[in-house]
Amino acid sequence: MTGNTLAIIILAAGQGTRMRSRLPKVLHEIGGRPLVGHVLTTAQRLGADHVEVVVRHERDQVVAALAHDYPDAVFIDQDEIPGTGRAVQVAVDALPDDFDGDVLVLSGDCPLADADTLRAFLEAHRAGQAGATLMTAVVDDPTGYGRVIRDESGGVDRIVEQKDASADEAAVREINAGMYVFRVGVLREYLPTVGVDNAQSEMYLTDVPGMLRRDGSPVAASVVTDVTVTYGVNDRAQLAEVGRLLNQRIVRRWQLEGVTVIDPATTWIDDDATLAPDVTILPNTHILRATKIAEGAIIGPDTTLVDCEVGEDAIVRRSDATLAVIGAEATVGPFSFLRPNTVLGARGKIGAYVETKNAEIGEGSKVPHLSYVGDATIGRGVNLGASTITANYDDVHKHRTVVEDEVHTGSHTTLVAPVRLGAGAKTGAGAVVRKDVPAGSLSMSIAPQRNIEGWVEKNRAGTGAADAAARSRVAE
DSSP: OOSSOEEEEEEEOOOOGGGOOSSOGGGOEETTEEHHHHHHHHHHHHTOSEEEEEEOTTHHHHHHHHTTTOTTOEEEEOOSSOSHHHHHHHHHHTSOTTOOSEEEEEETTOTTOOHHHHHHHHHHHHHHTOSEEEEEEEOSOOTTSOEEEEOTTSOEEEEEOGGGOOHHHHTOOEEEEEEEEEEHHHHHHHGGGOOOOSTTOOOOTTHHHHHHHHTTOOEEEEEOSOGGGGOOOOSHHHHHHHHHHHHHHHHHHHHHTTOEESOGGGEEEOTTOEEOTTOEEOSSEEEETTOEEOTTOEEOSSEEEESOEEOTTOEEOSOEEESEEEOTTOEEOSSOEEOTTEEEOTTOEEEETOEEEEEEEOTTOEEEESOEEEEEEEOTTOEEOTTOEEEOBOSSOBOOEEEOTTOEEOTTOEEESSEEEOTTOEEOTTOEEOSOBOTTOEEOOOOOOOOOTTHHHHHSTTSHHHHHHHHHHHHO
8 A cells, every 4th residue: 555545543642541550551561562552563564654643641651662663653742622533633734735545543542453454444445435434343332432323224324422322322232443544635624623512522533424424425334343353442451351362363373373382371472472383382481572482492381581582492491581592402491590691502401490691601501400690601511510600790890701611510619700711621519719710620619627526416405416416326
């Protein structure tokens, strides 16, 4: 859709008081994006010539949250005059004078209207040659929605808002979905004549179809079969429900692409995540933000990945990782914590109760259990013994530890950065390494072991340990 034929106006000026939140309603997130971000992404997919976002409440916060990811969007400020009609009017006024196409109006709090649905909506509008086409749906409970009132021939006569509806009008189950297509000329002609004579004292965009009908111009309606595409968010309960529906779509899409999802109900995948065929996702797993998972990887159960990259045939179990790279055939977990800038090489291992941060761990290297590796470069074929710690912080600055290829450390080794262990070096159990260790050397911290005979019986008399020691002496 090119050639200056389509403008999209996204309404995002409302306060959203029912959210009871300091955060503007349209910035609440589902599927890894703000509500209005999903609408903007759909606008991009439609190839609109102009995309305008009408803002007012907390406008600086809204613009700051969206401008980087949507650089082509134009943000339009709504003035003190309330209502959707005024919001669209200020946006239309900002369009180029030579724009003579269709205007698609969307709500910033309706994230489930996908590109295919809206493309069909546009096509229906253009085929019918109406001045305005509105999207409608038939629902069991229309409470809160504008009602679509049809004339005797079945055509659209007008839209009546909930607070202005009579008892008969309120009983109508066909609702206005809040999405419209207008010929731009219609908006330029009629919006200046819309008044505020209603219960809300607002300029209603929905007055325009009634004006068109009054003047004998056709108004079309496109009834969607999947009512969920019309769902908006007004409170936290609706936010959770719309988030669940979006996640169902995303999970199903990846299943059809060849991903095994064992339990879709407990699996959450953000819209920007990418999964290859033959990935397996086990229950209670969250694949968030721009995480990318290669073919054959197994993720979960009980795992969260945020902006991570996972290589082919890697396994990540019961772990939490953010901004980490996990190489092909590597294993992570259980109960591992990978903080940002962790890079685990191919066939490497980060095991149980290990925390890493800003660490490069080479091919085939292992950090099996109970360790902290921060601000470190670990070479190939390294094995860090249980409870190896890189002491990277001196209360003022962070320092880096370098461990070259094929180094093996004994259990409970502490590497006091900045320090380097040369290739093939080893440390004894309990070593505290404060100086560089040359290649092939053994580093040990040795203190004589001292045994004080009879200490328990003298100092812990009457305890079970003292009694056991006494019995042992008698047996000897």
